[in-house]
Amino acid sequence: MGPTLEDFLMTTDRIDRTVAWEALDSRGRPTVACRVELENGAHGRTVVPSGASTGRHEAHEARDGGTRYGGWGVRSAVAAVNDEYAPLIRGMRASDRAEIDAAVEEHDGEPNLSRLGANAALAVSLATTVAHGAAENRPLWSTLGDPAGGDAGARRATIPMPMINIFSGGAHAGRAVDIQDFLVVPLGAQSFAQALEQVSDVRAHCARLLDDRGGWSALVADEGGLSARLGSNEAALELLAEGIERAGFAPDAMSIAIDVAASQLVDGDDIVLAGQGDRLSVDEWLDVVVGWTERYPLVSIEDVVGEDDWRGSSAATRRMPATQMLGDDLFATNLDRVDRGVSESAANAVLVKVNQAGSVSRAGRVLARAQDAGFATVVSARSGDTEDTWLSDLAVGWGAGQIKVGSTMRSERTAKWNRLLEIEAIDGLPFAGASVLGGTA
Ligand code: PGA
Ligand code: ZN
Secondary structure, rough: OOOOOOHHHHOOOOOOOOOOOOEEOOOOEEEEEEEEEOOOOOOEEEHHHHEEOOOOOOOOOOOOOHHHHHHHHOHHHHHHHHHHHHHHHHHEEEEEEEEHHHHHHHHHHHHHHOOOOOOHHHHHHHHHHHHHHHHHOOOOHHHOOOOOOOOOOOOOEOOEEEEEEEEEHHHHHHOOOOEEEEEEEEOOOOHHHHHHHHHHHHHHHHHHHHOOOOOOOOOOOOOOOOOOOOOHHHHHHHHHHHHHHHHOOOOOEEEEEEEHHHHEEEEOEEEHHHOEEEEEHHHHHHHHHHHHHHHHEEEEEOOOOOOOHHHHHHHHHHHHOOEEEEEEOOOOOOHHHHHHHHHHHHHOEEOOOOHHHOOOHHHHHHOOOHHOOOEEEEOOOOOOOOOOOOOHHHHOOOOOOEEEEEEEOOHHHHHHHHHHHHHHHHHHHOOOOOOOOOOOO
């Protein structure tokens, strides 16, 4: 198509300028920031997140190495955006995000975006997505379209059920305990605002219990959770269950979730719980976890075994059919891995992280595929996150059902919760409620 009158008048959503720079994430590490400016004056800006318990199958995050910022610099990824992607996408329309993502992916040329870095590709994808929302002058969640990338239109927009971190271990808390995340799911809440209020109350009770046991609740972990060396993983579960009880909630109104992040605990064929001096076979480990589901209101378990242990994942899903079995590193927001997980019943829910995929379009396709297969979906932040709030809009607009962002403090966490509160207050969308969890509970 030749130039239109709109082009002539510069009122289109064609991309004019794309600029990237190095910014900091919530752990104080460099990350790629990017601003996409459109001819019509709208712009989108993003600061991309970064994980710590990063899966082997994630799209590749480019780091400079060397001595700057301890090797964590991202100048090469910034240069890729400014020198290669900016001219590549100039003149494309922000509303054609799928085409922009495809052009970027093709330009990198590696399936895991390892030539120029997934952090460079994602910066462009996210800033474009935000710019499109700004140009439409509508809430971002309403401008995302069909996550599958077709023209089926948006899924039913809902405010997601949150899964909120109370207690941290693993790579997010100096391995205070082995399991990375102890979370609660406020299944009895009737609205998002009520969910957040209830969980804050549980966190306050757990903080008091921790202090009584000699902990120091003023110190928080990477995702804003409490942390202390409790001696065993079960001690953290006990503390959480007691906090829930003291806050006055029945187990079916305030339930527990864990993210084992077991890839961090795998040694050969075994699971090593260094904090309590145990080395277990996968079957012995699953016996322990099954025991927990019998003693605690445990409704969701993430990455219960290592990221390449398809047999163990399927066994866990078979043994705990009532529980949401959630794959994070197992799926790495990768379509082929989700397809395998569906055909082998290796889980019943998929964690979706856009930076594991490298673009909004890829992540959307993974979410759509999982949902179409009857799996539950949980949109997730990273442990190194930023002040951005697009994640909340993705969870709403894609009808993800669930969201995981960390705890109820630290601004990179509360920015996402506060955006959901805003959407609930302003746009009046329904709260997803308890039925969105995977498993037959
Ligand atoms: P990560 O942790 O961002 O460090 O990977 C989040 C998670 O494992 O769910
Ligand atoms: Zn995880």
